[in-house]
Structures are given as C-alpha cells and as structure tokens.
Amino acid sequence: MKTGENFISGALILILALAMAGYVLHLPEAKFERVNLRLKFQYDYVVEAYKPKWLSSGDVGSYPSSHFIVDVPWISSNKSYCAAICLQMVAYKYGIKEPIEYFNFIMGFTYGAYLGTFNKRVYMIPGGDPFVGYINASKILNFKYNLLVTSDRRLFVDACRYFVSKNIPVILPVNMSRLYNLSFFAPHFELLIGYEGDEFYLYEPVQSRCIFEFGKRGYGFPADLVVKAVEEMSAAYKLPWKYSLIYLVKIGEPSKDLRRILAVNGNLQVGRNFTLDSSGMYFGSYAFKVLADYISKGKVGINEIIWSIMLAYTSRTDNAKFLRERFSDDKSVLEAAGYLAKAANVYGRIIELASDGVSPEDEKEIISLLKEASVYERRAG
Known part of the structure; x- marks a missing residue:
C-alpha cells in the first residue's frame, strides 16, 4: 500500500495518545487564554478531526414512549471489532452487505498501531481511531456522518430516543465495564436499536457467540446506566463533552473504488513517532519496535500486552x-498482504511462546520477533 496521501487519518489516533498522556481538557466554555497551548492544541484537534456538532433543543422533536428499529440485523462476532461491526449493522440497513473485513478496511480500524504510557503503564493498541474511521468510511459509503455532542444529560437522552423513533440506529461510545459490571475500564461501541420506558436496548457487537438475526430487541439496560457508560467514555479520553452519539444516513451509492483507502491504511501501517513534552508516543510499525525495547528494558511484561498481540494476530x-x-490483480497490494501475513505468523509464534510461562530464552525470542514484525508492518505500508 502506497503512502503519502494526506487523508484525515494521517493524524492517526492522536487524541487517544493525548488522553493517555493524562492531559486535562477543559470544557468548551473555558477561555483559551486560561489554558496553555498544549491543551488548546488538543481541543483544536478534536474539533477538526472529529467534526462534532453541539446538540440543541431544536435538533430534537417529540417521540413515542417506545420504539424499536426492525430493519437492522443484530450482528455480533467473537472478534474485537466493535466499532466496525456497528458500522456493518448500519450499512446493512441501507443495502450494503459486506463482510466485516471490508468495514475494518474502509475505517482503517485494524490497520496501524499505537504504543504509549499512562500512569507508568504501557498501552498497546493494534489499530486506528474509530471516530476518524467513521468519517473516512462515510466518504466511501456515501453516508452523511453526524457526531452530536452535549453536556446536557436530558438533551442527550431525548436525542437518543428521538433518532431511534425515526428509525435511525445510534452508535454509542461507551465504557463497556459500566454495562457489564467489569472491574476495569473498557472502551467500546454499542448500537442503540430501541427503547421502552426507562430501558435502552443495545445490539452488542462483540461476544463469544456469533449472531446474525433480525427482529431481536437486543440487550436491555436502564437508560441511566447507558448514559453513565457514555459519560465515562468521554471522561476517560478527556473529550470536551460529556455525551456523544453517532448516526449515519445514506445520501448516495457507495464508491466501488477503494484505492484511496490504500494510501490511508498505508500511512497507518508505516506510522511515526510523536513527542509532546516528555511523553513519547509511537504509531504503526514504530509501536512494535519500541515495544520490543520496552520488554528488553523491563518496562512492560509480555503477559501485560499479550491481548494486544492476539488482536494483532x-x-x-x-x-x-x-x-x-479485493485486489487480486494488484501486485503491490498482494505484496503488502504477504507482509501482513508474515506479521501475523510472527504474532502467532509470540502467542505460542507466551502460552505456558515465559522463560528468559522465550523473552529474548519474543523481543527479536517483535522487531521482525515491525519490519513487516512497515513494508505492508
């Protein structure tokens, strides 16, 4: 995949990195002269990259006491592709019946990587920013993208119900742990498909059993619990709003030319380094190389990042x-696919080595393998 095209995802998952660096982002009513340039940069990036629109009461009309959308299938997978699966469900409503790998591709959701440190803990995410991914995918699908945000709880709840009542499924960024009573923070995306009384009904996109069904209500949760899960997601990533929802509306036919996405995902694969003050953040192929260095220096244990390696595999x-x-006649793309397959083989070997304890000899091999994978990740770009 060739690099160089200055597409929106060139910013990669910078907002995630900045959030993990622990910077405090003030709400929009904060005066910029009261915050430093670093915080202003973060706020400006969110506004430019995510293209949010602040909700007003004029955006929300009346709605009935209950409503369920019936023309969207409940799709769920045992693979951690939550944001892309939500898009897949919405797209199916508009007659676009593609496999999940297609949506991963047009979002850049499973291309590239991020490595950073927050509170002395190393985080590794083998993928791109889903918010930016929705914007990029909308251009291919010919959807109108809408990210609506507010810090008004009542307005947010009304907006969720109103859009669902108009048969518009709503994508919600949530802390999954709040919904399922887990002990750790878990960024996640859910599809709001219905409501009744004080209950919101969600299509869960990731679970142990695979699902493809119409006419299901999904999982019911108290609306207050869902709202809290959304608020915690915003707070964790220091977003300048408490609540957000995404909805997509078809405005034309999808593009059949996917080649411009090759450049986008190529940039994600190659990656780059980013330094702000003393914080180093590493993207794409650099993330895997630096991860090897971190392991060798004892900054992170293999068991702490093995989930990320499994997802990368x-x-x-x-x-x-x-x-x-999809690109069977393109030699350069087939070559890139070959490098991705080689990287996957490396990750498979790392998983095998870590499956029953990690000896010093195993650790040395894993470090070497991560450096090898970094080369393949870069060449895939």
Whole structure:
C-alpha cells in the first residue's frame, strides 16, 4: 500500500495518545487564554478531526414512549471489532452487505498501531481511531456522518430516543465495564436499536457467540446506566463533552473504488513517532519496535500486552485475506498482504511462546520477533 496521501487519518489516533498522556481538557466554555497551548492544541484537534456538532433543543422533536428499529440485523462476532461491526449493522440497513473485513478496511480500524504510557503503564493498541474511521468510511459509503455532542444529560437522552423513533440506529461510545459490571475500564461501541420506558436496548457487537438475526430487541439496560457508560467514555479520553452519539444516513451509492483507502491504511501501517513534552508516543510499525525495547528494558511484561498481540494476530490475518480477495490483480497490494501475513505468523509464534510461562530464552525470542514484525508492518505500508 502506497503512502503519502494526506487523508484525515494521517493524524492517526492522536487524541487517544493525548488522553493517555493524562492531559486535562477543559470544557468548551473555558477561555483559551486560561489554558496553555498544549491543551488548546488538543481541543483544536478534536474539533477538526472529529467534526462534532453541539446538540440543541431544536435538533430534537417529540417521540413515542417506545420504539424499536426492525430493519437492522443484530450482528455480533467473537472478534474485537466493535466499532466496525456497528458500522456493518448500519450499512446493512441501507443495502450494503459486506463482510466485516471490508468495514475494518474502509475505517482503517485494524490497520496501524499505537504504543504509549499512562500512569507508568504501557498501552498497546493494534489499530486506528474509530471516530476518524467513521468519517473516512462515510466518504466511501456515501453516508452523511453526524457526531452530536452535549453536556446536557436530558438533551442527550431525548436525542437518543428521538433518532431511534425515526428509525435511525445510534452508535454509542461507551465504557463497556459500566454495562457489564467489569472491574476495569473498557472502551467500546454499542448500537442503540430501541427503547421502552426507562430501558435502552443495545445490539452488542462483540461476544463469544456469533449472531446474525433480525427482529431481536437486543440487550436491555436502564437508560441511566447507558448514559453513565457514555459519560465515562468521554471522561476517560478527556473529550470536551460529556455525551456523544453517532448516526449515519445514506445520501448516495457507495464508491466501488477503494484505492484511496490504500494510501490511508498505508500511512497507518508505516506510522511515526510523536513527542509532546516528555511523553513519547509511537504509531504503526514504530509501536512494535519500541515495544520490543520496552520488554528488553523491563518496562512492560509480555503477559501485560499479550491481548494486544492476539488482536494483532487476528486483524493482520483478516486484513491479508481481504486484500488478496479485493485486489487480486494488484501486485503491490498482494505484496503488502504477504507482509501482513508474515506479521501475523510472527504474532502467532509470540502467542505460542507466551502460552505456558515465559522463560528468559522465550523473552529474548519474543523481543527479536517483535522487531521482525515491525519490519513487516512497515513494508505492508
């Protein structure tokens, strides 16, 4: 995949990195002269990259006491592709019946990586920013993208019900742990498909059993619990609003030319380094190389990042398969797919080595393998 196209995802997952760096972002009513330039930069990035629109009471009309959308299938997978699966469900409503690998591709959701440190803990995410991914995917799908935000709880709840009552499914960024009573923060996306009384009904996109069904109500949760989960997601990433929702509306036919996305995802694969004050953040291929260095220096244990390696194994395998199928006549893309497959093989070997304890010899091999994977990740770009 060739690099160089200055598409919106060139910013990669910078907002995630800045949030993990622990910077406090003031709400919009804060005066910029009262905050430093670093905070202003973060706020400006969110506004430019995410394209939010602040909700007003004029955006929300009346709605009935209950409503369920019936023309959207409940799709759920045992792979951690939550944001892309939500898009897949919405797209199916508009007649776009593509596999999940297609949506991962047009979002850049499973391409590239991020490595950073927050509160002395190392985080590794083998993928791109889903918010920016929705914007990029909307251009391919010919959808109108809407990110509506507010810090008014009542207005947010009314907006959720109003859009659902108009048969518009709503994508919600949430802290999954709040919904399922887990002990750790878990960023996640859910699809709001209905409501009745004080209950919101969600299509869960990731679970142990795979689902493809019409006419299901999904999982019911108290509306207050869902609202709290949304608020915690915003707070964790220091977003300048408490509540947000995403909805997409078809305005035309999807583009059949996916080649411009090759450049976008190529940039994600290659990546870059980013330094703000003393905080170093590493993207794409650099993330895997620096991860090897961190392990060798004892900054992070292999067991702490093995989930990320497992996700990298799954996503690179799926990405390689998709590229080979969709670009079977493009030699350079097939070459990139080959490198993704090689990276996946490396991650598979790391998973194997870590499956029953990690000896010093295993650790040395894993460090070497991560450096090898970094080369393959870069060449895939």
